[in-house]
Amino acid sequence: MDVHIDELTTSVHSVDPEALLTPAVLSRVVDAVLAQLAAKGRDEQTRGSELDLRSVVEQQRAGGT
Numbered sequence: 001m002d003v004h005i006d007e008l009t010t011s012v013h014s015v016d017p018e019a020l021l022t023p024a025v026l027s028r029v030v031d032a033v034l035a036q037l038a039a040k041g042r043d044e045q046t047r048g049s050e051l052d053l054r055s056v057v058e059q060q061r062a063g064g065t
Helices: 023-050 056-061
Strands: 002-005 008-011
Touching: none
Parallel strands: none
Antiparallel strands: 002 008
16 A cells, blocks of 8 residues: 655555465465374274273274284
């Protein structure tokens, strides 16, 4: 935005604080969040199988390996 006051001329630049993330940075943030969600899901699945009180034979019959 150009500002003119009598003999003085200057340029003023303003920044929208909500637009500070570039698309590349935003993409990296989204990828990191998705990776953490996937890791959390794997951890919960592993914990669930470790806490399974059924015998190995019962687990295999139910479709587990």
